[in-house]
Amino acid sequence: xTAATDTRRPGxxxxxxxxxxPREVVQPDTIDQVAVVLRAAAADGxxxxxxxxxxxxxxxxxxxxxxxxxxxxxLDRVVEHxxxxxxxxxxxxxxxxxxxxxxxxxxxxxxxxxxxxxATLGGLVSANASGPRRLRYGTTxxxxxxxxxxxxDGTVAHAGGKVVKNVAGYDLGKLFTGAxxxxxxxxxxxxxxxxxxxxxxxxxxxxxxxxxAGPLSVALARSTLTPSAVxxxxxxxxxxxxxxxxxxxxxxVAGQAGAAVDLLGGGEESEDLPDDLGRHPGGADDVxxxxxYAPASLAxxxxxxxxxxxVTAHAATGVSYAAVPAGQAVDALPRLRTALAPHDGSAVVLRAxxxxxxxxxxxxxxxxxxDLMRRVKERFDPERRMSPGRFVGxx
Amino acid sequence: MTAIAExxxxxxxxxxxxxxxxxxxxxxxxxDRTQVRTYECDGLANFKVTPxxxxxxxSRQHVVDxxxxxxxxxxxxxxxxxxxxxxxxxxxxxxxxxxxxSRLRKxxxxxxxxxxxxxxxxxxxLWVTRDAAPHDLAxxxxxxxxxxxxxxxNVAENxxxxxxLKYGFTVNHVLGAEVxxxxxxxxxxxxxxxxxxxxxxxxxxxxSEGTLGVATELTLRLIRVPEAVQTMLVGYSSVEDAAGTVxxxxxxxxxxxxxxxxxxxxxxxxxxxxxCGYPAGAVAVLVIELDGPQVEVExxxxxxxxxARARNAFETRIAADDAERALMWKGxxxxxxxxGRISPSYFVQDxxxxxxxxxxxxxxxxxxxxxxxxxxxxxFHAGDGNLHPLVLFDDAVEGQAxxxxxxxGDILELCVTSGGSITGEHGVGSEKRMKMAxxxxxxxxxxxxxxxxxxxxxxxxxxxxxxxxxxxxGERPGVRKGEHPVQAAGLGEVF
Numbered sequence: 001x002t003a004a005t006d007t008r009r010p011g012x013x014x015x016x017x018x019x020x021x022p023r024e025v026v027q028p029d030t031i032d033q034v035a036v037v038l039r040a041a042a043a044d045g046x047x048x049x050x051x052x053x054x055x056x057x058x059x060x061x062x063x064x065x066x067x068x069x070x071x072x073x074x075l076d077r078v079v080e081h082x083x084x085x086x087x088x089x090x091x092x093x094x095x096x097x098x099x100x101x102x103x104x105x106x107x108x109x110x111x112x113x114x115x116x117x118x119a120t121l122g123g124l125v126s127a128n129a130s131g132p133r134r135l136r137y138g139t140t141x142x143x144x145x146x147x148x149x150x151x152x153d154g155t156v157a158h159a160g161g162k163v164v165k166n167v168a169g170y171d172l173g174k175l176f177t178g179a180x181x182x183x184x185x186x187x188x189x190x191x192x193x194x195x196x197x198x199x200x201x202x203x204x205x206x207x208x209x210x211x212x213a214g215p216l217s218v219a220l221a222r223s224t225l226t227p228s229a230v231x232x233x234x235x236x237x238x239x240x241x242x243x244x245x246x247x248x249x250x251x252x253v254a255g256q257a258g259a260a261v262d263l264l265g266g267g268e269e270s271e272d273l274p275d276d277l278g279r280h281p282g283g284a285d286d287v288x289x290x291x292x293y294a295p296a297s298l299a300x301x302x303x304x305x306x307x308x309x310x311v312t313a314h315a316a317t318g319v320s321y322a323a324v325p326a327g328q329a330v331d332a333l334p335r336l337r338t339a340l341a342p343h344d345g346s347a348v349v350l351r352a353x354x355x356x357x358x359x360x361x362x363x364x365x366x367x368x369x370x371d372l373m374r375r376v377k378e379r380f381d382p383e384r385r386m387s388p389g390r391f392v393g394x395x
Numbered sequence: 396m397t398a399i400a401e402x403x404x405x406x407x408x409x410x411x412x413x414x415x416x417x418x419x420x421x422x423x424x425x426x427d428r429t430q431v432r433t434y435e436c437d438g439l440a441n442f443k444v445t446p447x448x449x450x451x452x453x454s455r456q457h458v459v460d461x462x463x464x465x466x467x468x469x470x471x472x473x474x475x476x477x478x479x480x481x482x483x484x485x486x487x488x489x490x491x492x493x494x495x496x497s498r499l500r501k502x503x504x505x506x507x508x509x510x511x512x513x514x515x516x517x518x519x520x521l522w523v524t525r526d527a528a529p530h531d532l533a534x535x536x537x538x539x540x541x542x543x544x545x546x547x548x549n550v551a552e553n554x555x556x557x558x559x560l561k562y563g564f565t566v567n568h569v570l571g572a573e574v575x576x577x578x579x580x581x582x583x584x585x586x587x588x589x590x591x592x593x594x595x596x597x598x599x600x601x602x603s604e605g606t607l608g609v610a611t612e613l614t615l616r617l618i619r620v621p622e623a624v625q626t627m628l629v630g631y632s633s634v635e636d637a638a639g640t641v642x643x644x645x646x647x648x649x650x651x652x653x654x655x656x657x658x659x660x661x662x663x664x665x666x667x668x669x670x671c672g673y674p675a676g677a678v679a680v681l682v683i684e685l686d687g688p689q690v691e692v693e694x695x696x697x698x699x700x701x702x703a704r705a706r707n708a709f710e711t712r713i714a715a716d717d718a719e720r721a722l723m724w725k726g727x728x729x730x731x732x733x734x735g736r737i738s739p740s741y742f743v744q745d746x747x748x749x750x751x752x753x754x755x756x757x758x759x760x761x762x763x764x765x766x767x768x769x770x771x772x773x774x775f776h777a778g779d780g781n782l783h784p785l786v787l788f789d790d791a792v793e794g795q796a797x798x799x800x801x802x803x804g805d806i807l808e809l810c811v812t813s814g815g816s817i818t819g820e821h822g823v824g825s826e827k828r829m830k831m832a833x834x835x836x837x838x839x840x841x842x843x844x845x846x847x848x849x850x851x852x853x854x855x856x857x858x859x860x861x862x863x864x865x866x867x868x869g870e871r872p873g874v875r876k877g878e879h880p881v882q883a884a885g886l887g888e889v890f
Contacts, residue, residue, distance in 0.1 A: 084642055084751035085780075107648065128590070139589075141598050142567050149842070157842035158835065163747045165564070165779040166816040167553045167602050168823055168834055169861065170843040174566075174598025183594075195648030218508050222531070224622035226687055252691035292590035296508035318589050344588040363592045369582040372849070373594050379845040392593045 007074075015069050017049050018062025018390075019354070022069035029074040031091070031148060031156060031187045038185065039154030041068055047385045048152070050181045052093055052120030056127045058351040060180040061362045064389035072122050075187060078102055080162075086193040087145065087162055092122025092186045108193040111137035115278045122186040128178030131278040132229035132245065135317050137194065140177045146190030147173040149183075152381045156187070164192050175376070181387035182395050183380040197228075197247035201257035204274070205242045205267035210234035210311060213242050214299025216264055217315035220244065221295070223263055225256050232298075232313035233276055236323070242267075242315070243274055280350070281310035282323020287352045287360065289333075291320045293345035304339035306332045326352070330359045337364050363392045400444040402431065403490035408447040411468045411492070415450060418460040425449040434493050437478040437485040438540075442825050446473070446487030453498045455573070455581070455611040462609060463579030465492055471855045474609045476517060476545030480552060481743055482824025484604045484860055491855075494609065496547050502526050505617070511570060511587060513614045516547025520554075523615060532617040535562035538820070539728045550610055553602030555820035557653040557727070558684075560778035562618065564820070566601040571614035574600060577607075577851040587614055599846060604822050605857035607850040621686040624652070625696045626720045629681045629703045630674030630710040634658060637679035638753040640706040641777045644683070645750065647702065649695050654778035655682040655727050658757075661734070661772040661785070662726075668733030671726030674710040681777065682727050684720075730774040731785065738770070738787035740796065742803040745821035746810030750780040756813050760784060763805055767798050771806075781819035782810070808833055823861045832863045841866070 011022035028034045041048050046067035051057065053073070075091035078099060082088075083106040090099055096119050099110055113131030114124055123129070125147075130139040137143065146160035149172065159172035176186055207213060213232035220230050228247045234240040244260050244267070246253040261267045280288055293301050295318035302311065302320075306328045313320035324332055329352070336347050349362045366373070370393045377384075377395045389395075404426075415424045425431050426448055435443040450461045465472045471491035478485055487493040499515035502522060506512060507530040514523060520541040523534035537556035538544055544554070550572065554565045562568075571585035585597035600607050631637040641654050657665065659678050665671050673680050683699055685692045696713075703711055714720035734741050748756050757773065764771040764786075772785040784806050788799035807817045807830050817823070817830045831840060840862060848868035850856070858865060 082749060082751060084646065085749045086645065087749070128595075138563070138567060141595060142563060151842065155838050155842060157839045159839065159843065161747075161814075161816050161834070163749055163780055163815050163819075165555060165559065165747050165776070165781045165819040167555075167564075167820060168816050168818050168827075169831060169839070170599060170846050171553075171566070171602060172599070172842065172846070174595045175846065177595055177598070179594055195650070198648065221510060222507065222619060224619060224688060226621075226691075248688075248691055249694055251694050252688055255690045256688055290590065292588050294506075294509045294511075294587040296506075344586040346588065346590065346592050348590075348592055366593045367583055367586075367591070369584055369593065369596060371580075372576065372582055372596060375849040376594055376596070376846065379849045 011069055017051065017057050017066055017069070020062050020066050022049065022066040024067065025069040025071055027071040027074045031075065031150065034070070034075070034150045034185055034187055035154045035156050037070060038150055038152060041385065042153045045383065045385070047388055049387045050122070050185045052123035053095060053118040055116035055119045056123060056129060059127050060387070060390035063387050070185060072185070073120065079188065081106070083108060087164070087190065088193055089146070089162065089188065089190045090121055091188045092120060094121050095119065096121060096124060103193055104196065107196050109196050110191050111143060111194045112140065113278060115280060121189045125177050125186050125189060126179060126181050132231050132314055134314055134319070135230060136226070136228040141174050143192050144173045144177065144189060145192050147176060147186065148188035149176055149185060150187050151184040152383065152386050160190065162190055180390050182377060182391045184386060199248065199250040199253045200271060201246045201253035202270045202273060203244040203257050203260045203264070203267040204270065205264050207240040207242055209238065210240040210302045211299045213240065213313065213315050214302070216242055217298060218296050219263060220260070221316040225260055225263070227260070229314065230316040231277060232311065232315045234311040236308050236310040243277060245273070279312065280321045281312045285326055285353060286323035287326055287329035287356065288350045289322045289324060290348045290350050291322055291340065291345065293318050293340055293343040297343035300343060301340060301345065304336055326356050330356055333360055366392045400489045402428070402445040402447045404447055405490065407468060408470060408490060411464060411470050412448050414464050415448065415461060418464060419450060419452070419457045423451045423453065423457065425451070434475065434478070434487060434495065437475070437480045437483060439481055439483040439824065439826055442483040442486050444487045444489050446493035447490055448492045449495060450492055451495050451498055455575070458494065458496070458575050458609055458611050459579050459581060461492060461494055462575050462577065465855060466578045466853065469853065469855065471858045473857050474547070474551070474605045476548030477519070477543050479540045479544045480548060480822065480824065481745065482818065482822040482826045484552060484822045484824035486825045488858060496609070497545060499611065505530050505532065507532065509587065510617045510619070511614055512617060513612060514546055515612060516545060516550070516610050518546045520544050520546060520549060527617050531620045533620050534615055535568055535618050536565045539731070546613055546615070547610055550601050550613060551603070551605045552820070552822040555776070555781070557655055557776060560654060560776065561650050561652045566598060568616045569597065569601055569613055570616050572597055572600060572610045573612035574608045574610050577853065577856040585614070604824060604861050606847060606861055608856060623689040623692040624684065624686040624720070625692050626682065626684045626714040626723055627696070627699070628673065628712045628723045629683065629708045630677035631679045631708055634679045634757055635754050636706045636708070637681050638757070638777065640681060640703050640708070641753070642751065643702045643706065644699055647698060649699065651683055651778060652686040653682065653684040656680070656773070656775050656777035657727065657730060658773040660737070660770060661730050661774045664733040664737045664772060665726040665730050667736040669725050669729050671722055673726055677710070682723055727774070734772055734785045734787065738789070740788050740790045742786040742799055744782070744784045744786065744803050744806055745818050746782045746784070746807050746815060747819040748780045748782065748810050748813045748815035750778070752813045753777065753780065756809060759809060760806055763802060767802050769799055769802055776819070779819070780815065804830070825860055828861055829863050831861070
């Protein structure tokens with residue numbers, strides 16, 4: 001038998017996904033082995049949940065069933081880094097931090113900065129994780145230029161390529177981004193890289209309240225300044241500050257930071273990144289939500305949150321993370337979704353204490369394309385064996 | 396190859412035309428041969444198919460009605476915007492409906508605080524920036540045809556342009572779409588906000604070349620107009636030096652807004668057509684544009700000048716104002732048409748290679764052209780390795796068109812074997828669908844077809860495009876069938 005089957009072991013409590021303990025865990029080392037494992041699972045009709053660094057397992061709903069946990073951390077090779085082309089091919093189990101270290105030696109970076117420690121590339125694609133610098137660089141959908149996936153029946157398929165500009169065929173990379181393992185397994189990824197900016201300047205402004213960040217971030221976005229990030233960091237105690245990050249050549253960041261202080265009507269300049277930059281708010285007792293909305297409605301969104309909610313907002317992009325005290329969350333979530341609706345908004349549960357988790361509608365309303373999503377799922381995974389029930393609408 | 400097909404007027408299409416007339420109005424449904432012939436090709440004029448029926452839609456409801464009636468009748472439809480596409484993506488079906496969207500051209504007011512605007516698909520690309528300009532905003536994707544090409548067509552092809560090196564492609568600038576699916580159902584993908592829960596079907600839809608449905612409204616992201624823009628034109632005595640300059644700029648950590656390259660033949664053509672005043676005797680020129688905060692642009696512009704000098708640039712001109720900048724760009728943007736001045740006919744290609752392979756691929760292309768005794772003019776987005784080789788030929792010389800077509804195809808294969816792609820921005824369309832098999836495995840193509848089958852199980856949306864072999868979706872999802880008997884018998888193709 002193959003190496004992949006040799007690594008099979010019974011699942012234990014440490015392997016649980018949303019409380020569901022897998023019957024078996026397998027850790028293949030190659031894409032071919034992933035295909036072998038999936039073909040065998042197809043023959044036996046077993047359900048499969050792929051995992052990487054396991055840093056975001058709570059982001060999707062618990063699976064209805066998990067016969068086999070497919071641990072992809074054995075696919076840990078950086079296959080090809082061509083510095084002159086600013087591209088890299090890396091397998092799904094490569095940890096983002098390890099990739100950054102490797103491409104960093106050439107003065108380059110993969111411009112994704114999600115805060116979850118130990119995250120792998122496959123996991124950050126599948127969960128569509130992002131961080132503060134999404135303002136400047138975008139998210140996975142803007143940086144992923146090629147993908148290799150393994151489907152439920154073991155088919156290995158590629159889409160995209162190794163060049164940044166490419167419109168040949170459907171862009172399956174986008175389809176698998178944020179699909180939470182429900183369409184198949186992300187096995188390898190190809191990325192556009194960026195040069196590491198040589199200089200940095202941070203402007204920090206204490207705010208009277210979180211809502212003050214709304215008009216200020218709109219003003220920044222409409223100015224000619226080119227910050228990498230505009231972050232609102234607001235505590236449960238009502239304290240709030242706006243952090244504006246400039247990254248470019250020295251002349252530029254100095255000039256822009258000064259102009260930002262003028263535009264904001266104050267602020268302290270520094271060269272150091274705040275420790276809490278990009279960190280999600282709250283702790284284990286809170287329900288962590290990801291809020292998304294038309295960017296200029298930040299103030300209205302903040303206003304709709306229960307008091308005592310800590311917030312980290314990627315302020316100029318329309319994405320925030322809110323830590324709602326668990327006791328209030330069950331009542332607050334439907335109200336919040338109603339308040340977000342006029343701003344085309346959504347609220348998704350990323351983490352919830354066990355006591356309230358089942359009482360929360362994890363994904364919320366999806367809109368009129370849910371049937372189409374269901375049809376996509378049926379085509380890619382007709383037997384519904386890939387991470388069943390984890391996604392929107394029970395997909 | 397020149398493909399011409401006559402319309403197939405059958406009882407089925409005649410009955411459909413009647414139903415369409417009562418649904419969308421007699422004046423919006425054309426079946427007269429001379430009228431429908433206007434739509435027999437798009438920008439790829441050597442492929443021609445006259446459609447059985449043309450519908451000139453003026454509202455979303457017209458689109459819904461047309462698509463629904465096509466679905467009921469099992470008749471294929473092809474959506475068309477301005478018809479400027481260069482891969483035959485809007486080539487009609489002879490037995491089908493050509494759905495013209497250019498009358499859907501409403502722009503909703505710019506939402507300046509959210510930096511977005513919603514438009515109908517027939518809106519011309521440049522109109523978006525025109526409407527955004529009073530708010531100091533702009534729409535970033537700028538294909539060379541932006542004066543006439545439509546947003547709907549841009550979305551179908553995932554259009555690029557000179558500035559996508561820094562700003563990305565259409566897919567990076569579309570936030571939401573209202574889409575009529577091939578069964579007439581209307582869905583909303585994405586919206587005014589990011590991160591809609593669910594699959595990123597918007598991302599999959601953009602660039603699907605009209606095979607997944609018809610967009611009837613699009614919400615576009617606008618960018619802030621940069622504080623400063625500087626453009627320079629650099630002349631070289633060798634293509635290698637020009638290509639080396641591009642690599643050195645990137646290696647220095649500079650991300651220009653655009654880096655465009657033209658070779659001697661392309662320069663000659665542009666001079667003949669628009670007198671753009673490019674450096675005399677140049678074997679290659681680069682047009683390099685930087686934008687951003689003033690101090691940043693000034694510092695990096697100096698650095699780029701030094702890099703160019705170190706690579707033996709013999710002349711460097713800096714645009715003093717917008718008029719000079721416009722002239723520099725005029726030569727580049729008119730290059731395709733300009734080639735018509737120096738050659739009776741030409742094929743435009745659209746391949747992509749890894750930027751670092753530029754010198755060796757150009758040398759190999761020259762060798763291949765010499766072998767056939769043909770000339771190739773090169774105009775390309777050098778920053779992202781997107782080549783537009785123009786294969787020149789004289790159709791009066793017997794066999795030359797065929798030789799030229801073969802060379803154009805060989806060049807694409809060279810792009811693929813160099814690690815690149817058969818298309819960077821023009822799309823696969825009708826022209827390059829057979830080349831898809833060079834870039835992708837049968838498993839890759841089958842997997843893409845799963846998406847197609849979810850959107851369009853009957854295969855009526857722009858059939859015969861993108862994929863080398865049409866596949867049937869099967870009754871049961873997930874079941875992939877082999878070649879259809881009709882197709883195997885050679886009856887299932889348009890031409």
